[in-house]
Amino acid sequence: MTSAKVFEPNLENLTKNQYGNNHLTKFIHASDIHLGSHQYRNDYRANDFIFAFEEILSIAVIHRVDFLLLGGDVFTSLEMLPGKLTKIVNLLTNFKKVTKNQILIIAIEGNHDIRKFSRGQKFKQRGQSWLKLLASLGLIILLDADVDLPSDEIFKEYDFKTRKGGKIRIKDVIIYGTRYLGQNPVEYLLKLKDGIEKDDDLFHILLQHFGIKGQMEQVPGVDYRRIQILKNRVNYLALGHFHLQFILDDWIFNPGSSEASCSSDFSFKRGVFLVTITKNDSYTKCVNKIRLTNRTSRWEHIYFKTEFSKKEKMYEYIIQKLKKSFDLDKNLNKKSFNIQTPVLFLVLKGKKPFYRCKIDKKELTQIICENLPVVDVRIYQKFSDFLKTLDTFF
Structure with a gap:
């Protein structure tokens, strides 16, 4: 028996005549995809996580977005079967080809992306992750910032030659991002805020991997009051980490996981956000929730x-x-x-x-x-x- 594909759009046909409106920016916000997960040591479940990612890529094309945000935990660990990694590389290579590289995939590393095993310890030596491999192949843009530098230096413009940087501009939107900053990133928030340019007339997205206290029962997170300092610099705080979907005060967005990585996840509201940013005298955003075709x-x-x-x-x-x-x-x-x-x-x-x-x-x-x-x-x-x-x- 083999797992059946659940989503096979004709990507070639969907990419025609979809770009060019500079006053309108659309993107998909997804997170916690956990590629490489071999849940219950079951091959059906292992493929489910790849199918979910394939569906996200297809949704990005169908809705003619400008870019795709991945808020960390794209992989479940550094433990990955070669065949599964090959499938993922092929998916991204095909996505880049059929979209003529018009839809950029922008990601950050989550805590799982740097784990040696899915339930094991993190690598002390940074520099190893499958996301870094995909970035080196030119398949994604991996954002990171040096939080030890002064505030005005931490977010460097993304360099397509070195494939490094902490911010990138697409149309009237600028995306800032850092890797996972630990369970308590509060000590870095003020520096992140100061590193974001204030009066540039752009729509600001900050891509981060942490949870908000109180959104999931008995799961630790950052106190919402401590995050408020970002609000006057950030229009859209794009989160990953918690597998439950939530929106706070129309500026903090967490899409939830794309597949169920444990029994409780099956009951969660999860999926991706389709976001439309319109610029007239000011910026307005419209956020639509899209549920994925997941295993029941x-x-x-x-x-x-x-x-x-x-x-x-x-x-x-x-x-x-x-x-x-x-x-x-x-x-x-x-x-x-x-x-x-x-x-x-x-x-x-x-x-x-x-x-x-x-x-x-x-x-x-x-x-x-x-x-x-x-x-x-x-x-x-x-x-x-x-x-x-x-x-x-x-």
Whole structure:
């Protein structure tokens, strides 16, 4: 079985006669794409992240934008299978060709982009990331600034020869950007503000990778009050980091992740922003939310009324319950393994099976995938040792 492509527009036809209005600027703001993620060690899921990126590129062409912003965590780590990296390079090479290099991709490094492993430590020595490789190939523009320099020197104009710089102008928009500045970037905010030119009559975008406190429960972030110092210099604060989409006071924008990198992400509002900037006497912006065509998920809860003593009987019971539940969904194509084929989150409750009937998650996952239209299964055991019927005591 192979994963099916979900989005195959004719890019060549879409790129004709789309540029030239200097009073109108359009861009896509995306983030946290997590390319290279091999979620659950499942190849379907690994490809889903690439398909999401492919769809973002296609949306950029369909809506005839001037540039595409990537707010960090474009890759999930430096751990990457060669075949997956080749697909990504080919996608970007084709994108550059069919758009005649008219849509620039502007990115910054997030914390995941510099991780050695997807859940491991960051490299102490900077200078290594897949984004830097893509920039060296001329496929993206990677912005960064030297925050140790004086404020008026930190954002250098992007140089297409050296492929380095901290700001770039496109039409009447100027984009400033830095790499991930740590979990508490507050100490740099004043310097970033002072480094942004105030009275240049341009629309200012600052591309950053950090979260805002209070936007996600029990997830640390920067206090909104500390960010206010940027407001008189920044028209559009383009964020990445939090996987949940949010907009604050019409100047702070976080699109959320492009795919679900954990179980909670499946329930989040996520996607990309399509932004239109119009210049008349002043600048006005229109921000539209676009939801991507992502892999679906479903939760199932199965309750054990008896203590199973034989694993085969227990597995048979689980499959029987799941088949009954899935049959209620008439829209599910049992023979199709496209993007609509879900990841199943299975919660097992009730009486705990006997020890000799211990569940082998890998084995049960394989059995479920062979019998039901799912691409993977995550199994959660919530059994209780205290569930006893009254007749036990008589």
